[in-house]
Amino acid sequence: MKTHVKALVVGGGAVGTSIAYHLARAGWSDVMLLERDELTSGSTWHAAGLLPLFNMSFATTHIHKYSVEFYKTLEAETGLNAGFSIVGNLRMAQTQARMDEYMVYATTAETCGVPYEWLTAAQIKERWPLVNTTDLKGAIYHPTDGYINPADVTMAMAKGARQRGVMIERKWQVDGYEWTGSEWRVTVTKMVERGGNLVPSEEQQVITAEHVVTATGNHAQRTAKLLGIKIPAIPVEHQFIVTEPDPALVEYRKTHGEHPVLRDADAKWYVREERGGWILGPYERNAPARFAYGVPDSFRADLFPLDLERIEEEYMSMIHRLPSSETVGLKDDFNGPICYTPDGNPLVGPAPGLRNMWLAEGFSFGITAAGGTGYYLAQQMVEGEAEIDMASLDPKRYGSWMTTEYAVKKNEECYEHVFILHHPDEEREAARPLRTAPVYDRQKALGAQFGCVNGWERPNYYGPVDAPEDFDHNARSFRRGGWWQYAVDEAKAIREGVGMIDATAFTKHIVKGPGATQFLDWFTCNKLPKVGRINLTYALTSAGTTRTEYTIVRRAENEYYLVSAGAWTAYDADYLRKAAEDKAAEFGYIEIQDVTTQYGVFAVAGPKSRDLLKELIRDAEPETALSNKRFPWLSSRRIELGMCPVDAIRVAYTGELGWELHHPIEMQRYLWEQLMAAGEKHGLKLVGARAQNWLRQEKSYRAFGNELGRDATPAEADLPRFIDLEKDFHGKDAMLAKGIRSKCCTLLIDGPADADPWGREALYLPDGTRVGRLTSGGYSVAFGKSIGMGYVRPDLAIEGTKLKVKMLDQLWDATVTCDSPYDPSNATIRKDG
Structure with a gap:
């Protein structure tokens, strides 16, 4: 066994072999893969091998699409048939709401180039007469996917990897990781068979590796303990059954091709053919999580006992949908562990707090995602960034507050929700409330309906307190x-x-010390503000794309208060700290404090916001304390509102006159009561995140995770006023080299009377040519119509350009408007008083 490599991949399932293959294909010649047992001995061996393209995530759709296309090339390269049956995927709908879901999905598919067809119930019956269509509204059909043999595709990728120089070593278990400052020392133990079990021997080796990738599947909790981090990837039981041959199916197949993979989402199952019979895979309620604290040593390629009572409803619904299956006996059954994460997306990317350690864990659709994960993760590792924004899959989207019990509850919920309607405004209830602001109970009593952001409960809107029964x-x-x-x-x-x-929920950091100013000047692309002032700026990736958006408040010559998106606290903290560590020798001592949970924030905005705050401010001249002269736009001051000290920032994400009131979290209830009492005579209204999202689009304010991400530069986001090209900053040369490949713009949309865009819709020219996609969407109260933001070809991002947006399977008129269509001169924000 070689003892020094460029990259060590740990885990020999479909995901691990794909990563090893793609690293070699990307040019890394010194790659090793370790598997503690045999290749495919984890969840890969009992996977059903389905390749569904259906996914609401832009990044995951790209990953799945790559996999489907890649698997079709493996036989020509390796000589091994991966067992790919391109039979298509028929996703049926019993309700109009389900068809609406498919239409929302379909426009995302178009942005990724995924082909699909619409079928009526009559067309389904005509093509596949064994299917009972009496209660179907229709279906969406993907002709290019189907299913594959998981073991065969894994072995094909393993052979392709070996052909490219990858070393694959079986029966070696990782027992320790140690970072030396420049590479990883990985202690591995030879595993041997003893009494049917796989046990460690006394033989050990130490492998040094510049990079390590963990793709350990069901063993993710063991990996987390070895690395000293948290990985919310925990398996859930998944059952599927195989029937005896169905005589009606056997007869049908004498003159017809194979059925597509059938999915009755409203019945919560998939079905495909298997040797003249059927495979049924349900996603039932109450499937339990397993191995929350690690996989027992005795568990290898094993299964759990089948619980047929738990899937009785789904089994009966299969008989309803395929009546010929009623008299067919059961041939085989499987109940094995499949990893999930709290949101269903895998954990792919750099491990939190660690250098050159990469995670590829938590794959509930591992066969579908394996090929694309290998491809895009290899891009991240070799080139610095992937061509698509992988932030939605980043392991750091869960912070240190996340516990095992939380992951168990959310993963079980996620399994149950595989086929539950995925509304864009859905809010799942498991493990909530968990992180709450001190005024949570006050908000709830006033009708707040909460969303969950990074574990925080955040009001989405305020509904009626005494709601009618209906x-x-x-x-x-x-x-x-x-x-x-x-x-x-x-x-x-x-x-x-x-x-x-x-x-x-905003993320908040303090950066200070002798090296703070030089560091932040290099770390961000805009000029740093003067003391007492603020600016908006961006930290870039090494590829020149947008890594994080910050509002920076300069408190002193070498002290800064950084505010960023609430959903990305651990993500931002990790990048900030690692960058500061890298530059400390050059710039001097830099201290970074995550103070997110120390400060609450209320944003007070609107034409009457100054009048309200005058009621509370304690100042020698309260009438002028908030005037433009004493408190100009884009400045920060320490003020006192009653007895509460407040770091007030004159900025408003809504584009109105307003202030953000950053206050000690322990005084939040007091401040809330003061604001509510003072606001009564001014008509103060509590406002949730959904209205705020609409308002920021009227001002063309970009949002991180939507318009801002690792697939576009700040220049492509059309933010030249926040880029100081006179200075050197991280990612500058790469940003300039990319040029303007596409450009962000705001659109006003004459859409349907009962719907607005969600921010995932495809954009077209009037002649039907696809030219871009929306990244945000909603309703504009200022213009009385739908609004959206997105990316189009640079020549089209010009005010007045006529486009079309795909919503609910129809094209609707859209017009590119000016930047900040509401109050483009910022007169309301700058209003004096």
């Missing part, structure tokens, strides 16, 4: 949900009066 706060829709009118009223309140938004 009002359902949990009613979701792919069109305008029950919450829509409440968000409209909240948005109008900020445009016309005064509103208050709880922004406590």
Whole structure:
């Protein structure tokens, strides 16, 4: 065994072999893969091998699409048939809501180039007469996917990897990781068979590796312990059954081709053919998580006992959908562990707090994702960034607050939700509430309906406190949900009066020390503000794309307060700290403190916001304390509101006159009560995140994770005023080298009367040529129509350009508007008083 390599991949399932293959294909010639047992002995061996392209995530759709295309090339390269049956995927709908879901998905598929077809119930029956279509509304059909043999495709990728120089070593278990400052020392133990079990021997080796990738599947908790980190990847039981041959199917196949993979999403199952019979895979309620604290040593390629009672409802619904299966006996059954994460997306990317350690864990659709994961992770490792934004899969999207019990509850919920309607406004209830601001109970009593951001409960909107019996706060829709009118009223309140938004979940860091100024000047692309002032700026990746958006408040010559998106606290902290460590020798001592949980934030905004705050401010001249002269736009001051010290920032994400009030978290209840009492005579209205999202689009304010991400530069986001090309900053040369490949713009949309875009829709020229995609969407109270932001060809990002947006399977008129269509001169923000 070689004892020094460029990259060590740990785990010999489909994901691990794909990563090893793609690293070699990307040019790394010194790659080794270790497997503690045999290749495919984890979840890979009992996977059903389905390759569904259906996914609401832009990044995951790209990953799945790559896999499907890549697997078709393996036989020509390796001579091994991966067992790919391109039979298509028929996803049926029993309700109009399900068809709406498919239409929302379909426009995402178009942005990724995934082909699909619409079928009516009659067309389904005509093509596949064994299917009972009496209660179907229709279906979406993917003709290019199907299913594959998991073991065969893994072995084909392993052979391809070996042909490219990858060393694959079986029966070696990793027992320790040690970072030396420049490479990893990995202690491995030879595993041997003893009494049917796999046990460690006394033979050990130490392998040094510049990079390590863990793809350990069900053993992710063991990996987490060895690395001293948290990985919320925990398996859930997944059952599927195989029937005896169905005579009607056997007869049908004498004159017809194979059925597509059938998915009755409303019945929560998939079905495909298997040797003249059927495989049924349900996603039932109450499937338990397993191995929350590690896989027992005795568990190898094993299964759990089948629990047929748990899947009885799904089994009966298969008989309803395929009546010929009613008299067919059961041939085989499987109940094995499949890893999940709290949101269903895998954990792919750099490990939190560690150098050159990469995770590829938590794959609930591992066969579908393996090929694309290898491809895009290899890009990250070899080139610095992938061509798509991988932030939605980054392991650091879960912070240190996440516990094993939380992961168990959310993973079980995620399994159950595989086929539950995925509304864009959905809010899942498991493990909530967990992280709450001190005023959570006050907000709830006033009708707040909460969303969950990084574990924090954050008001989405405020509904009626005494709701009528027929009002359902949990009613979701792919069109305008029950919450829509409440968000409209909240948005109008900020445009016309005064509103208050709880922004406590914002990520907050203090950066200070002798090297802080030089570091931040290099780390971000905009000029640093003067003391007492603020600016908006971006930290770039090494590829020149946007890694993080910051509002920077300069408190002193070498002390800064950084505010960034609430969903990305651990993600931002990790990047900030690692960059500071790298530059400390050059710039001097830099201290970084994550103070997210020390400060609450209320954003008070609207034409009457100054009048409200005058009621509370304690100042020698309260009438002028908030004037432009004493408190100009884009400045920060320490003020006192009653007895509460507040770091007030004159900025508003809504584009109105307003202030962010950053306050000690322990005084939040006091400050809330003062603001609510003072606001009564000014008509203060509580406002949630959904209205805020609409308002920021009226100002063309980009949002991280939407318009801003690792697949576009700040220049492509059309933010030249926040880029100082007179200075050197991290990623500058790479940003300039990329040029402007596409450009961000804002669009006003004449859409359907009952729906707005969600921010994942495809954009077209009037002649039907696809030219871009939306990244945000919503409703504009200022213009009385739908609004969206997105990326198009640079020549089209010009005010007045006529485009079309795909919504609910129709093309609707859209017009590129000016940047900041509401109040483009910022007169309301700068208003004096």
